[in-house]
Amino acid sequence: MSDNRPILFFDSGVGGLSVLAPTRLLLPNAPIVYAADNGGFPYGTKSEAEIAARVPALLGRLVERYHPRLVVIACNTASTIALGAVRAALDLPVVGTVPAIKPAAAQSSARAIGVLGTNATVRQPYVDDLSARFAADCLVLRHGSARLVELAEARLRGEATDPADYATVMAGLLDQPGGDRIDTIVLACTHFPLVEAELAAASPRPLSFVHGGDGIARRIAFLTEGQQWPANPAPGIALFTAPFDVPPGLTAGLRDYGLDEIHFL
Structure with a gap:
């Protein structure tokens, strides 16, 4: 049936x-x-x-x-x-x-990964635990962005978004001490894969993006x-x-x- x-x-x-x-x-x-x-x-x-x-x-x-x-x-x-x-x-x-820290750490050749999420997600002990379990030998930098959630919502509605906004988000992660080493970024909010192309275009160098979908x-x-x-x-x-x-x-x-x-x- x-x-x-x-x-x-x-x-x-x-x-x-x-x-x-x-x-x-x-x-x-x-x-x-x-x-x-x-x-x-x-x-x-x-x-x-x-x-x-x-x-x-x-x-x-x-x-x-x-x-x-x-x-x-x-x-x-x-x-x-x-x-x-x-x-x-x-x-x-x-x-x-949950944030895809395990696969990101597995593929990072530089042993440095970034975690882009919401402010609430990136401060969670759960992220600390994932980093300790699966990325203990990596530098793990985090950045929380409420603006990127809004951009993803606008993008789905078919509205134009400003490339400068994506560049600001990327700078918030990559401009941290050690951010120049990052080669892999975890999209730790399900909104963010919807604007992955825009984030890649705003990146100062080629980067890999990983999410759990x-x-x-x-x-x-x-x-x-x-x-x-x-x-x-x-x-x-x-x-x-x-x-x-x-x-x-x-x-x-x-x-x-x-x-x-x-x-x-």
Whole structure:
């Protein structure tokens, strides 16, 4: 029998689309609900206590509404702070998103990597632990940027963005002591792969960028292996936690990711 239960993706905004895209390649018939917490956006400037309280409560409501087979917290900030609480609260598989420090360290020939994330993510002890476990022999520099999240949101809406903004973000990382050694940068916010090309263009030298989207997609495929998928899945749903007038550019951007319906919580 066909199983119409969706995969539920959750992020503060549209960044989780960088995880949805590789998942669709592996599971093209999977029904999708993509939830963007625009009512709480942005997460990167909020306190740990605010995120720890908000994310499990919201996901509980979303699970009751859509009855997913699996939840993906497609947000580094929410995952590094609230993943444990969400897993404890929900009786279904929950996949988190954590900074891709391990693969970045594995490929860095200079043994110097940068971590670009939100302010909330880059200060987390979780990042300290990943660095100690997988990059102990590397210089690991971090930079938090709320502006880059806004740029990624604008980029998805089809709006023009200023190359100087990307150059400023890159300078915040590369101009730190030792930043001239960096050869690999972890995009530790799911928004940031959406503007990877712009970051590369703003870089003063060729750099490698690493993020976890493909690995998360493989994990989702593994956890749902052997499950049934509908032959003709329903249109993908983009859900927002607060009502607003959806601009045409955003509607078009969401459709590019197979999200043809827009709902509000």
